[in-house]
Amino acid sequence: xxxxxxxxxxxxxxxxxxxxxxxxxxxxxxxxxxxxxxxxxxxxxxxxxxxxxxxxxxxxxxxxxxxxxxxxxxxxxxxxxxxxxxxxxxxxxxxxxxxxxxxxxxxxxxxxxxxxxxxxxxxxxxxxxxxxxxxxxxxxxxxxxxxxxxxxxxxxxxxxxxxxxxxxxxxxxxxxxxxxxxxxxxxxxxxxxxxxxxxxxxxxxxxxxxxxxxxxxxxxxxxxxxxxxxxxxxxxxxxxxxxxxxxxxxxxxxxxxxxxxxxxxxxxxxxxxxxxxxxxxxxxxxxxxxxxxxxxxxxxxxxxxxxxxxxxxxxxxxxxxxxxxx
Amino acid sequence: xxxxxxxxxxxxxxxxxxxxxxxxxxxxxxxxxxxxxxxxxxxxxxxxxxxxxxxxxxxxxxxxxxxxxxxxxxxxxxxxxxxxxxxxxxxxxxxxxxxxxxxxxxxxxxxxxxxxxxxxxxxxxxxxxxxxxxxxxxxxxxxxxxxxxxxxxxxxxxxxxxxxxxxxxxxxxxxxxxxxxxxxxxxxxxxxxxxxxxxxxxxxxxxxxxxxxxxxxxxxxxxxxxxxxxxxxxxxxxxxxxxxxxxxxxxxxxx
Amino acid sequence: xxxxxxxxxxxxxxxxxxxxxxxxxxxxxxxxxxxxxxxxxxxxxxxxxxxxxxxxxxxxxxxxxxxxxxxxxxxxxxxxxxxxxxxxxxxxxxxxxxxxxxxxxxxxxxxxxxxxxxxxxxxxxxxxxxxxxxxxxxxxxxxxxxxxxxxxxxxxxxxxxxxxxxxxxxxxxxxxxxxxxxxxxxxxxxxxxxxxxxxxxxxxxxxxxxxxxxxxxxxxxxxxxxxxxxxxxxxxxxxxxxxxxxxxxxxxxxxxxxxxxxxxxxxxxxxxxxxxxxxxxxxxxxxxxxxxxxxxxxxxxxxx
Numbered sequence: 001x002x003x004x005x006x007x008x009x010x011x012x013x014x015x016x017x018x019x020x021x022x023x024x025x026x027x028x029x030x031x032x033x034x035x036x037x038x039x040x041x042x043x044x045x046x047x048x049x050x051x052x053x054x055x056x057x058x059x060x061x062x063x064x065x066x067x068x069x070x071x072x073x074x075x076x077x078x079x080x081x082x083x084x085x086x087x088x089x090x091x092x093x094x095x096x097x098x099x100x101x102x103x104x105x106x107x108x109x110x111x112x113x114x115x116x117x118x119x120x121x122x123x124x125x126x127x128x129x130x131x132x133x134x135x136x137x138x139x140x141x142x143x144x145x146x147x148x149x150x151x152x153x154x155x156x157x158x159x160x161x162x163x164x165x166x167x168x169x170x171x172x173x174x175x176x177x178x179x180x181x182x183x184x185x186x187x188x189x190x191x192x193x194x195x196x197x198x199x200x201x202x203x204x205x206x207x208x209x210x211x212x213x214x215x216x217x218x219x220x221x222x223x224x225x226x227x228x229x230x231x232x233x234x235x236x237x238x239x240x241x242x243x244x245x246x247x248x249x250x251x252x253x254x255x256x257x258x259x260x261x262x263x264x265x266x267x268x269x270x271x272x273x274x275x276x277x278x279x280x281x282x283x284x285x286x287x288x289x290x291x292x293x294x295x296x297x298x299x300x301x302x303x304x305x306x307x308x309x310x311x312x313x314x315x316x317x318x319x320x321x322x323x324x325x326x
Numbered sequence: 327x328x329x330x331x332x333x334x335x336x337x338x339x340x341x342x343x344x345x346x347x348x349x350x351x352x353x354x355x356x357x358x359x360x361x362x363x364x365x366x367x368x369x370x371x372x373x374x375x376x377x378x379x380x381x382x383x384x385x386x387x388x389x390x391x392x393x394x395x396x397x398x399x400x401x402x403x404x405x406x407x408x409x410x411x412x413x414x415x416x417x418x419x420x421x422x423x424x425x426x427x428x429x430x431x432x433x434x435x436x437x438x439x440x441x442x443x444x445x446x447x448x449x450x451x452x453x454x455x456x457x458x459x460x461x462x463x464x465x466x467x468x469x470x471x472x473x474x475x476x477x478x479x480x481x482x483x484x485x486x487x488x489x490x491x492x493x494x495x496x497x498x499x500x501x502x503x504x505x506x507x508x509x510x511x512x513x514x515x516x517x518x519x520x521x522x523x524x525x526x527x528x529x530x531x532x533x534x535x536x537x538x539x540x541x542x543x544x545x546x547x548x549x550x551x552x553x554x555x556x557x558x559x560x561x562x563x564x565x566x567x568x569x570x571x572x573x574x575x576x577x578x579x580x581x
Numbered sequence: 582x583x584x585x586x587x588x589x590x591x592x593x594x595x596x597x598x599x600x601x602x603x604x605x606x607x608x609x610x611x612x613x614x615x616x617x618x619x620x621x622x623x624x625x626x627x628x629x630x631x632x633x634x635x636x637x638x639x640x641x642x643x644x645x646x647x648x649x650x651x652x653x654x655x656x657x658x659x660x661x662x663x664x665x666x667x668x669x670x671x672x673x674x675x676x677x678x679x680x681x682x683x684x685x686x687x688x689x690x691x692x693x694x695x696x697x698x699x700x701x702x703x704x705x706x707x708x709x710x711x712x713x714x715x716x717x718x719x720x721x722x723x724x725x726x727x728x729x730x731x732x733x734x735x736x737x738x739x740x741x742x743x744x745x746x747x748x749x750x751x752x753x754x755x756x757x758x759x760x761x762x763x764x765x766x767x768x769x770x771x772x773x774x775x776x777x778x779x780x781x782x783x784x785x786x787x788x789x790x791x792x793x794x795x796x797x798x799x800x801x802x803x804x805x806x807x808x809x810x811x812x813x814x815x816x817x818x819x820x821x822x823x824x825x826x827x828x829x830x831x832x833x834x835x836x837x838x839x840x841x842x843x844x845x846x847x848x849x850x851x852x853x854x855x856x857x858x859x860x861x862x863x864x865x866x867x868x869x870x871x872x873x874x875x876x877x878x879x880x881x882x883x884x885x
Contacts, residue, residue, distance in 0.1 A: 003686040009332045010683060014674045018331075048377075048416035057438045061420045065389060068423040091438045137670030141728065144634040144666070145687040146659035162335035169338040194352065209352075219352060222345025286349065298353050325636040 004147065004155030005162075012125070012159060021121050022170050026178065028117065029171075032109055033179045040100075052096045060087050078202070079290040085203040086196060086288055093193070095210075101187025103213045105179035106172060110220050111287065115280040116260055118171060118224055119231035123252050125163045126235040128245040129156050130320070135245065139325055149321045153240075157313075160236055164228045172221055188214040196288025198297075203288070216286065223282040230276065230305045231256070237312040240320050256280075263292040273300070276308040377414035380404060381442050383430060383487075384452035387503065387571075388421025392562030399503075399563075400450060402572035407448075407579065418442050426456045427483035434490040444494045448579060451487070452503040454480060458525060459508075459561070473521060481528055488536045500539040501575050502529065506548035508561050519545075540578060544571055584612040587661070587735045587768040588633070593642035595628060602628055604792040605642070610736060610768040615758060617783030617800070618772035625792040626772045627667070630740050633770070634664045647735050660688070663734035665742065669725020673714035677705055677724050680713060681731065688732040695731060703727035719750040726757070737761065737769045743778060755782050777868060780804065788878060795878045807874065808842035813863035820859040824850060842866060 012018065044050045047058055063084045067077060090097045098104050110118075130153070133139040142152055176185070190213040197204040231252075238248035259277020272278055273293040279301035284291065291297070382388045382400040390398020397405070404417045420439060422429070430453050433439055443449065457480045458473075484502070491500055507522045509515050522545060530541035547570045548555055548563075555567035563571065588610035595603040603625050610616050620626050631637040633644055635651055635658075644651040647661030671680045681699065685691040700709050703723040713721065722742065729737055742758065743751040759782070761767045773779050779786050780800055787797040796803070809831075814820030817836050824830050824840060827850050831839040840850070847864075854861055 006328060006332065007683050007686050009335075010328050010679060011672060011675070013328055013331060014672070014679070047418070048414060049418075053438050053441060054418055057420065057442060058418060061422055064422045092436070094437075136672065137668065138672055140634075140636060140666040140670065141684065142687075143636055144659060144662065144664050145684060146656040146689075146732070147687050148655060162332065162339060165338040165342055166331070166335045168342055169334075211352075215348075218341075218345040219349035220345075222342050222347070222349045225342035226346050285353065298350070302350070322638075324638060325631065 001151065001155060001158075004151060005158050008129075008155050008159035009162070012163060017125050018163065018166060018170070021124060021167055022174065025121065025167075025171050026174050029109065029175045029178045032112075032175075033105065033182050036105060036108070036179070037182050052098070052100075053091065053094075056087055056091050056097070060084060060091065063087070082196075082198060082203045082288075082290045085205075089196075089203075089205050089208070090193065095191050095193060097192070099187050099190035099192075099213065101184050101190070102176045102180035103187045103190065103217060105183055106175045107192075107213070107217055107220060109171070109175045109179075110217075110224050111281075111283045113171070114224050114227055114283050115263075115277075116256055118167070118228050119256055119280070120253070121167050121171075122164050122228045122232040123235045123249060123256075125167075126160055126232040127239050127249045127252060129160055129236060130239040131243050131245045131248055134243040134325075143325060150317055153317055153320045157233075157236065157316075160232050161229060164232050165225065168221060168225045168228060171224075172217075188212065188217075192216045194219075194286050194288065198288070198290050219286060220283050223286065226302070227280050227282055227305070230309045231280070233309050233312045233316075234276070237316045240316045269293075270295075274304055276305055279304045377416060378407060378411060378447050379416045379445050380407070380418070380448045380450065381446040382417065382419045382421055382450050383434065384421045384450075384503075385425040385430075385456055386421070386423045386562060387452040387455065388419060388450070389423055390421075390568065391423060392557030392559065393565050393568050395565055397568070399568040399571040399575065402569055403450070403575050403579075406572065406576040410576070418446075421452070424456055425453070427453050427480050427487070431483045431486050431490075434487050440490070440494045443491055443498075446495060446498045449491060449495070449498050449500045450503065450575060451500065453484065453487070454505050454525060454529065458505065458522070477525060477528065480525070481532055484529055485532050485535075488532065488539055492536055492539075496537075498538070499579065500533075500536075501542050501578060502533050502539060503571060503575070504529065504541055504543045504545060506544045506552075508548070508552065508556055510549065510552050542571075542575055542578065544574070547571065547574070584614070586610065587612055587647060588770065589643075589645040590633070591643050593629065593632060593644065594640045595632060595637065596640045601640075602792050603632070603639075606789070606792075606794055608787050608794065608797055610770060612735070612768055613762050613766045614784045615762045615769045615771060615782055617779035617786035618770060618789065619774070619776065619779050619786050620772075620789035621774055624789045626774075626789060627740060629789070630664075630666060630738060630770075630772055633738060634662065634666060635659065636666070660732060661735040662738065663729030663732060663736070664738040664740075665722075665725045665729055666738075666740050668744070669721050669728075671713050671721065671724060671728065674712065676712055677709040677716070680724065681709075681728060684728050685731050691731055695733075699727040699730045702730065718745050719747070719753075722746065722750070722754065723757075730761075735768060737767050739769065739771050741772055741774075743773075751778075758782060776874065780868070788874070803874075804868075807877070809839045809867040810842050810847055811863070811865040811867050812838045812840065812861065814838070814854065814859050814861055816859065819857065820854055820861075823854050823857045823859060827853060839867070 043055060047055055049055070063080055066072065067080055067084070072080070087097065098108070133142060143149060191210050192213050193208050194211055194216060195207040195209045197207055235248060235252045238251055239245070242248045242251070255277050259275065259280060262272060262275065263278050263281070270293060273296055278292050279296070282298065282301055285298040285301070380400075380403070388398065388400055390396055390401060395401070400417065400419055400421070404415050407415050420433065420442065422433070425433070434443065457476055488500070504526045505522050507515065507519045509518050526543060526545055533539045533541040548567065553560075555563055555570065557564040557567075586609045590609070591607050593603055593606040594601065606629060608616075618626055618629070628637065632639050635655060638652070646658040649658035649661070651658040672683070675683065677700075678696070681696045685696055700706050703726055705720065705723055705727060708716065708720065713724065716724065726739075739758070743754050746754060758769055758771065762769050771779070771782060783800055785797065785799050786803060788795045812820065812824065817838070821830060821832065821838055824838060828840050828846065833839060851861055851864065
């Protein structure tokens, strides 16, 4: 099995996909860093201060004023209220929710890329892992060797998991290195809160715990990784089912984007919570923002994702081992 | 090369798996194992200040509701101060739409708000409009009897607010903006004006009891041509109205 | 001298949907022989070969390679098999060496030594570290064979091995295949739709049409008595008349005449013609074409 995995890694590296992904992530991180920098700049100019407490206080007041507007929807109102309570809690406990520095940038970057950008990068690898063998015709050689089909597919799947781990690592390391040049490399030990519970009444702070940012980041990365693995497995399945890489990518892309759209408008369509794509924002549970559909929590989302993951894996293996290759 | 990448990838695989496991256990375990301590440290001096710091407290007038330019009297005031003093002016606008005096009293109780007050060189306050007019409904339910009750509460509240402010900042000049009567030209405008004048008088008395708290009347500004200075909701001032208030306050600020 | 059977196929059938594509094939391959699999496009050659190499599951019937059942003992059976199905598709983004390394890793106990051996055998030593995408078609074909030989297989299956090669390449390939069978003792199964190729390459041949084997025989047996002679004569009418008296004559639209080939008869007929004052302008020995063979073997069934 190690030899088979080595084979797959050899092909993966020879295709230079990881380098391409590294470049894409690098460019995006540069963009985000600049955007973030600009935002703090304008904020500083507008408020005439870089004191985070003043800024946070101002945000609280602004949000409060937004809440008083009658034109916002109930759903949005609730989300605003939760974020308001959370900000107030941070302020009351004298903790900066966005301690300036590269680690905070990583956190924000991860939170914003967990449901679309990172899955997209994973897709680049996962969606042609099997279908490219079909389109190149090499599958005929691969499957006529004295190795059982399930072993071949498993070696490919292991390679996918390894590649996903690398992509997450690349994202983390690149965003640290690049954003650090602007925001500084310190801030690993900054305090951050987790354990906010969203209840019917709003935000419950009874279970709130204090973490160091590096602990929080490791957890975030773990969650992002989990999401990436699930999305990767799904596109892996499509790669097995659909021989055309482009078609597989198209299907997956449509699903991901629809997820991003659905999250914003499914609050009243309760059964939509069983779609994998509305459950991707796991880091939000750590941060404590309102879920897209009431009643969703970390264990629910992880269960949903696990079921999709298992189903995709089973389908992939059954189809791959049984199917005739023409 | 391939082997190296594979090994690195495998290590990251384990690391992220550990992170995931930790995240899940952290999410469920550790109920109340360590509640973060609320910060005890009292308002530190911090920040070598440059220029003037203005803190605005109060209701929609502080927010600037009704001003198309979005500035409100506070914005205009800050602009004028910048011009006059040739210094940077830092504004912290803590006004909340629809805020009543009891809510403001709560707000100034918050640690961070107190810290802001502490840093301020100038504090401007508008409050009372929502107590008295209850968002414009006052005209309909206008009855003298319950007004006295509301007035007593109101005066208590502003006294408490002023105490808080003075507690945290002995030096800043505080400008308390008085009430005007937006309904002066309506049917019960005369009686209403009487009440407003009464409130203004009482709150001016409260202000006077504190050092450096200046009551700034606005009643007269809106007395004659009220509709020229009101926004289309006939309650909040419009751009011109805010400008009048700002100019009056600006003329009082010395530097 | 009966040699060992290396590949054995019994009553192989494949249905796709309701349509039966392969209708019961049986044949054996022996050590050291080149077996031809001859049929027009669409006869079921490729489907059969894909079943032999395990890409397609047969609906019924058994395949044994080196004595192992391909379904029950897939890995053992595959150890004895090397194959190229259709074009030799290798990873274009890897070097020839890495391609071989890749497939060597899928076999037990095949190391660098064997990779060098097959590289040399295929004559690729100089270019082996170049990327496959820079290879010519002939080189790819050779690399494909090198890959197929990696595991010291007993059976080599080549689907249309000369497809797309230039005449020199075809000749080279033919010699190489003969060499493998004669010197290395491999059983080679070659599929083709060209009779001439099969004729020059194979010891035995199975002719397949519409999912059935029409006949299996040695090439000599199959082709004997089926050669023709084409006559171009002047005056041709008279020539035809003379020939008609001597043997069966087939007239062609272009005015030429076909007769059967008979080693003793033909020179004699020529002599008669000359005696009758007919000048023989051309006398060509013609190989039977697949179409004719088919017509004969199937009794009028067209290839379509």
